Amino acid sequence: MTAAHPNPPLKTVTIVGGGTAGWMTAALLSRLLLGAYTIRLIESAEIGTIGVGEATIPAIRTFNGFAGIDEFEFVRATQATFKLGIEFRNWGGVGDSYIHGFGKIGQDLYWLHCHQFWLKARAAGDARPFDHYSLNTLAARMNRFALPDPAHPHSPIADLDYAYHFDAALYAAFLRRRAEAAGVERIEGRIVAANRRGQDGFLDHVVLADGRTVDGDLFVDCSGMRGLLIGDAMGVGYEDWDRWLLCDRAIAVPSARQGPLTPYTRSIAHDAGWQWRIPLQHRTGNGHVYASRFVSDEAAARTLLAHLDTPAIGDPRPMRFRPGKRLRAWEKNVVALGLAGGFLEPLESTSIHLIQTGILRLLALFPGRGFHPADIAEYNRQTDFEYRDVRDFIIAHYKVTEREDTPFWRYVKHMEVPDSLTERLALFAASARFFLHGSAELFREESWVQVLLGQRLHATYDPMVDMVPAEQATAFLHDVEEVIGEVAAGMPTHEAFIARHCQA
Numbered sequence: 001m002t003a004a005h006p007n008p009p010l011k012t013v014t015i016v017g018g019g020t021a022g023w024m025t026a027a028l029l030s031r032l033l034l035g036a037y038t039i040r041l042i043e044s045a046e047i048g049t050i051g052v053g054e055a056t057i058p059a060i061r062t063f064n065g066f067a068g069i070d071e072f073e074f075v076r077a078t079q080a081t082f083k084l085g086i087e088f089r090n091w092g093g094v095g096d097s098y099i100h101g102f103g104k105i106g107q108d109l110y111w112l113h114c115h116q117f118w119l120k121a122r123a124a125g126d127a128r129p130f131d132h133y134s135l136n137t138l139a140a141r142m143n144r145f146a147l148p149d150p151a152h153p154h155s156p157i158a159d160l161d162y163a164y165h166f167d168a169a170l171y172a173a174f175l176r177r178r179a180e181a182a183g184v185e186r187i188e189g190r191i192v193a194a195n196r197r198g199q200d201g202f203l204d205h206v207v208l209a210d211g212r213t214v215d216g217d218l219f220v221d222c223s224g225m226r227g228l229l230i231g232d233a234m235g236v237g238y239e240d241w242d243r244w245l246l247c248d249r250a251i252a253v254p255s256a257r258q259g260p261l262t263p264y265t266r267s268i269a270h271d272a273g274w275q276w277r278i279p280l281q282h283r284t285g286n287g288h289v290y291a292s293r294f295v296s297d298e299a300a301a302r303t304l305l306a307h308l309d310t311p312a313i314g315d316p317r318p319m320r321f322r323p324g325k326r327l328r329a330w331e332k333n334v335v336a337l338g339l340a341g342g343f344l345e346p347l348e349s350t351s352i353h354l355i356q357t358g359i360l361r362l363l364a365l366f367p368g369r370g371f372h373p374a375d376i377a378e379y380n381r382q383t384d385f386e387y388r389d390v391r392d393f394i395i396a397h398y399k400v401t402e403r404e405d406t407p408f409w410r411y412v413k414h415m416e417v418p419d420s421l422t423e424r425l426a427l428f429a430a431s432a433r434f435f436l437h438g439s440a441e442l443f444r445e446e447s448w449v450q451v452l453l454g455q456r457l458h459a460t461y462d463p464m465v466d467m468v469p470a471e472q473a474t475a476f477l478h479d480v481e482e483v484i485g486e487v488a489a490g491m492p493t494h495e496a497f498i499a500r501h502c503q504a
């Protein structure tokens with residue numbers, strides 16, 4: 001006879017909320033917990049979901065893989081397009097455009113990275129556009145797309161990296177079908193109360209408007225910005241980051257499908273914020289994220305509508321948010337995921353990613369009935385690191401700019417930023433060198449390099465580059481550009497790729 005585990009498994013997981021966070025959690029847990037747990041999800045059609053959140057980063061492919069999702073079926077079901085990166089317009093200076101592409105930049109020579117040689121060429125006045133050294137970026141500029149091809153390990157096509165744009169409502173519906181088929185019980189109803197146990201303060205059950213109660217051993221709070229369980233019931237506070245991230249409102253409106261479909265998100269900086277444009281197969285998503293201290297709601301709406309590529313569909317929808325995060329994502333038997341756990345503006349499409357890493361972390365530290373404080377503390381430590389890491393990258397887009405043409409841009413250009421970011425910017429300015437602060441950092445060297453150079457940070461190249469003979473350095477850059485140009489030109493257009501592989 002085997003001895004009982006001292007921390008026996010719990011039985012019931014109750015997910016509160018059926019937005020992207022709730023259904024991602026339900027879809028993954030129902031698949032990976034192998035039917036050993038009862039999983040329920042409560043949602044309220046009356047309250048609805050936030051209805052935005054349509055641009056992702058490449059790690060979504062890992063999530064979809066774990067969830068057993070077929071890629072082309074997913075693209076069809078969610079009217080998705082492929083995403084090679086993000087174009088930033090007017091960020092470093094008015095009239096600028098650069099792309100943060102997901103893949104590699106060229107290749108290394110010895111231990112020196114491609115951007116170092118490019119910076120030296122630029123200093124000598126003979127650099128070609130930086131876009132020419134990244135396949136992701138060049139293909140995005142040319143509206144081309146292909147899948148990475150591991151069969152050609154020495155070609156840049158092997159390192160192409162990509163994510164998706166998708167319709168948030170269709171993605172939630174797609175995940176819901178899968179989760180329900182895997183046995184998740186969906187409960188429709190509006191929660192009006194959440195009651196804790198007297199003896200230990202754990203959450204015991206929630207009460208629905210019609211009087212039904214739903215209990216659980218573990219509760220996952222995916223109730224959106226309100227944080228119904230983590231905030232209202234468990235009393236966990238919120239850390240505000242509005243001294244660095246000034247944008248606190250958004251207004252969103254879909255518009256007619258544009259053509260040709262671009263394989264990238266566009267972010268256009270405005271006087272007191274920025275506007276996204278997300279191309280989907282059936283429509284375009286648009287929204288203006290702005291700082292209410294610097295622009296009125298009416299003016300923000302006018303700016304949004306004035307910069308649409310295609311006619312708006314319906315009325316713009318306003319939203320408010322608080323940049324920051326919960327002090328603790330996991331408290332007793334409640335774990336907050338999605339907007340209930342925090343909010344970082346969608347400049348680098350990181351929120352859905354943070355949901356995904358939150359679910360995987362929950363699985364890695366999955367509690368038993370004992371709910372070990374050490375597991376909870378580790379979960380909270382990792383979550384905290386992740387949010388701060390993404391926060392710094394987003395702040396860098398505002399801090400590193402030459403813009404001073406409006407009060408908003410003057411403020412962000414001269415604001416104090418977290419020490420972790422100040423140190424990183426100083427190191428990069430000195431010799432364009434970059435090092436990770438921890439292996440869990442989401443954005444790697446390629447991302448920082450493209451954003452910092454794109455935002456016009458004045459960086460000097462690494463003096464070690466001078467050790468490479470000038471002709472060798474020139475030939476190296478030329479070869480990288482030539483190979484990337486040839487591969488990009490051989491890729492199908494984004495539209496042709498979707499038509500061939502992903503249309504019914």
Ligand code: FAD
Nearest residue numbers: 017018019020021050053055191223224338339346351352
């Ligand atoms: P919600 O979608 O708000 O879902 C909350 C759920 O809880 C709903 O089902 C609701 O009915 C339920 N609920 C709430 N209260 C109750 C109650 N009392 N009783 C019963 N049920 C209840 N992320 C990205 O990754 N990429 C992007 O491009 C991006 N763009 C964004 C743009 C904006 C302007 C904003 C605000 C966010 C954006 N995000 C983006 C974030 C993204 O939208 C969210 O992370 C994602 O949609 C998850 O939301 P959620 O499921 O946590 O919350």
